[in-house]
Amino acid sequence: MQDLIAQIKAFNRERDWEQYHSPKNLAMALSVEVAELLEVFLWLTDEESRHLPPARKQATEEEIGDVTILLLALAEELGVDVLEAARKKLQRNREKYPLEKSRGRAEKYNELK
Amino acid sequence: MQDLIAQIKAFNRERDWEQYHSPKNLAMALSVEVAELLEVFLWLTDEESRHLPPARKQATEEEIGDVTILLLALAEELGVDVLEAARKKLQRNREKYPLEKSRGRAEKYNELK
């Protein structure tokens, strides 16, 4: 991952694109890419989304590539380690969604009784 | 990262949440989380987004944690390796945005002359 982050930074620096890459703009770009990923699943049933035909499968991989690049670029700009941030959040989620209350239920934590 | 992915899977399996986690639903959840990250930057100038006060900085870290968890869960469900997908896409971007044409310009590749 460190190597990939270094490559992303070099890619942007060589094109003199850092001037555009404020966290605000990178977050906007990340939203746009995530919507392109979402579009691959548009009008499919849940079940169909679990069994994508090859062209759609390939499209998800490309869009996940874009999303990952932008997420790493944004996190780097903010000085955030994505894996560490995910680990902390997972720990918080363990507290917000205790096993006995949340098993088999899709409610948000503040709707759990 | 492998360890984090294993933890995410265990978290969801223990709560019997895999039934909800079709790729379509995970892509929707990823969109929702990315919008929460985007919201942190709402109404800020580009410059302000580069110098966030501590509470907003902390909020970005939490939202990046959520985005990372959902991106890894979705990629795992689809059998996609996020780092490999990003590397491939970066290589494709090098071809779409050659240095001499794209330096210092923000246009999309199909608008570059």
Next chain:
Amino acid sequence: MQDLIAQIKAFNRERDWEQYHSPKNLAMALSVEVAELLEVFLWLTDEESRHLPPARKQATEEEIGDVTILLLALAEELGVDVLEAARKKLQRNREKYPLEKSRGRAEKYNELK
């Protein structure tokens, strides 16, 4: 609708918020609100989304209110008439999706054979 647009403009002018309301920022805010609307449907099946319990139904109405306000504010800022824009687009869609090719099929127009 003209009256509503006038009320939205007065609301923003009285709070001296026009300074923040560049089209870019309004489009970001619109994205954030649409994601809150999307969140109401998260983890539901298609069928469940057609029969929402009252609290969720109420939530969709509030989020649709926010989305409408922001859409009208953005369109006003850009000098676009939303109804006219929708009518033109609907006409274009009639050409892109001819009846005989698109009936009962969810593919995007460029995937229709």
Next chain:
Amino acid sequence: MQDLIAQIKAFNRERDWEQYHSPKNLAMALSVEVAELLEVFLWLTDEESRHLPPARKQATEEEIGDVTILLLALAEELGVDVLEAARKKLQRNREKYPLEKSRGRAEKYNELK
């Protein structure tokens, strides 16, 4: 607007697309279209977004057309009147953002002191 809503319904009924148009799917489609609108502003400064060149201006009108069509289709499916929902929300916003506290300030209501 009533006429436009009737046209949208006829367009979808003629193509037998109502089967795909659960509120969940329409909300997803709305997100995708809003992201395409957001993309028009990507990498622009706030100031540039206030003075779009003609091609981008045209693009915003088309995307606003798509967003309006989907918003009306979703609201119709849910039995929500968009103008009424916006009016109610604007009234609520007047209470959440009293003039003396919110003038010239971009904070969210729960951050206003």
